[in-house]
Amino acid sequence: MTVYTFPRKIYFQRDIIETLADIIQGSEKQLVITDANILKFHGERIKRSLKGRNFKIYSNVNPEPTIESIENAFRDNSLYNPDTIIAIGGGSVMDFAKSMAIKFSYPDKNLRDINPFESLAIKVKLIAIPTTSGTGSDVSFGIVLTDGDRKVALGNYDLVPEISILDSSLTPDSKDIIRSTGIDAFVHSFEALSANTSTILTDALAEKSIDTIYHNLENAMNNDEEAKDLVHISSTMAGLAFSNSGTALAHALGHSFGSTFHVVHGTSVGLFLPYVIEFNSRDERTNEKYMRVGRMLGLENIIDGIKDFYGEIGQPYRVKDLGISADLYYSRIDELVEKAMMDNELAFNPVIAGEDDVKELFSRAYGD
Ligand SMILES: [Fe+2]
Numbered sequence: 001m002t003v004y005t006f007p008r009k010i011y012f013q014r015d016i017i018e019t020l021a022d023i024i025q026g027s028e029k030q031l032v033i034t035d036a037n038i039l040k041f042h043g044e045r046i047k048r049s050l051k052g053r054n055f056k057i058y059s060n061v062n063p064e065p066t067i068e069s070i071e072n073a074f075r076d077n078s079l080y081n082p083d084t085i086i087a088i089g090g091g092s093v094m095d096f097a098k099s100m101a102i103k104f105s106y107p108d109k110n111l112r113d114i115n116p117f118e119s120l121a122i123k124v125k126l127i128a129i130p131t132t133s134g135t136g137s138d139v140s141f142g143i144v145l146t147d148g149d150r151k152v153a154l155g156n157y158d159l160v161p162e163i164s165i166l167d168s169s170l171t172p173d174s175k176d177i178i179r180s181t182g183i184d185a186f187v188h189s190f191e192a193l194s195a196n197t198s199t200i201l202t203d204a205l206a207e208k209s210i211d212t213i214y215h216n217l218e219n220a221m222n223n224d225e226e227a228k229d230l231v232h233i234s235s236t237m238a239g240l241a242f243s244n245s246g247t248a249l250a251h252a253l254g255h256s257f258g259s260t261f262h263v264v265h266g267t268s269v270g271l272f273l274p275y276v277i278e279f280n281s282r283d284e285r286t287n288e289k290y291m292r293v294g295r296m297l298g299l300e301n302i303i304d305g306i307k308d309f310y311g312e313i314g315q316p317y318r319v320k321d322l323g324i325s326a327d328l329y330y331s332r333i334d335e336l337v338e339k340a341m342m343d344n345e346l347a348f349n350p351v352i353a354g355e356d357d358v359k360e361l362f363s364r365a366y367g368d
Contacts, residue, residue, distance in 0.1 A: 002199055004244045005160045007139055012166040012233050020049040030055040031082035033097040034089050061096045066146045067111050074103040084125045091135035095143045098159045101126050120158040128161035131170045133232040134181025136239015138164040168232040175221045182217040183315050184266030185235035187250050187273050188242040194286045195246035195348040202245035209237040214297055218313050246348030250276040256339035270315050274303045275361050283350045318367030336362050
């Protein structure tokens with residue numbers, strides 16, 4: 001049996017944030033969770049859109065939120081008792097908001113115990129408004145939190161937001177951010193397509209998302225509004241695809257590389273995608289899917305085609321192009337391999353990747 005989880009509603013329209021009060025009709029008390037940056041750029045708009053409603057804004061979310069910071073935020077707001085949490089931000093804000101939804105429902109729950117095998121009765125309605133086009137966490141059940149010096153990936157199907165609101169007027173104008181987040185969504189789609197848990201439904205979402213991002217990311221980076229809209233909804237389609245399928249080897253390699261050399265997530269996972277496609281092509285079913293995507297994009301060779309696409313938008317596919325010296329890189333390659341081998345995403349890869357394979361992939365990705 002396959003179970004698919006989706007939000008109950010997805011709204012999609014530029015500037016729809018202005019009508020937030022209509023969307024939350026029936027809600028008596030809202031807690032808006034965001035970060036200082038979003039508050040700075042969009043605070044007035046958010047407050048205006050909720051004018052006359054009984055709301056409170058919590059904007060103290062830091063990147064890669066710690067369990068401690070969530071416990072503190074809950075302690076400070078535990079008496080507020082909202083019936084709706086509105087998360088406005090990127091992946092960290094979504095992770096924080098989902099965690100707060102758990103705490104308002106189960107005040108004594110240890111967040112480390114969250115798992116996909118139990119049913120949670122979440123008492124607050126979770127509304128997700130993503131401000132980047134990439135993570136897909138507005139439609140996913142996952143949470144990534146920092147616990148001391150380690151990252152913990154948690155998840156529960158009851159944490160899929162009830163409503164996702166897609167308004168690309170809230171997304172940044174920065175070329176670098178649009179590129180790296182868009183590439184993250186592009187990789188989510190490829191990984192969802194190849195994952196050993198993929199199905200016809202997730203394939204459909206992944207294929208359309210790849211096609212749309214491939215044809216629109218460059219224009220989105222130039223702040224073309226229609227292209228930004230399309231990339232924005234495509235990142236949510238990619239989120240629906242991977243959260244009902246999986247992410248895999250490019251994420252395992254990218255997580256390891258990104259945390260070791262402090263390279264942003266989308267750029268890291270994107271860098272490894274061409275090598276992962278080549279590696280996974282030895283699996284017949286996966287190769288057929290890559291061939292189909294290649295035909296869809298009009299490419300003779302999908303790997304060369306992706307490298308050309310990367311070249312046009314400035315996404316690297318060789319580690320050396322990031323200015324990391326060969327000496328430094330190879331001095332840490334065992335650490336890279338070790339971290340990648342411990343990554344949970346490996347389990348979803350269609351071809352089993354052993355330590356030697358992972359080392360070879362890291363070596364090849366450095367570039368000649
Ligand atoms: Fe990702």
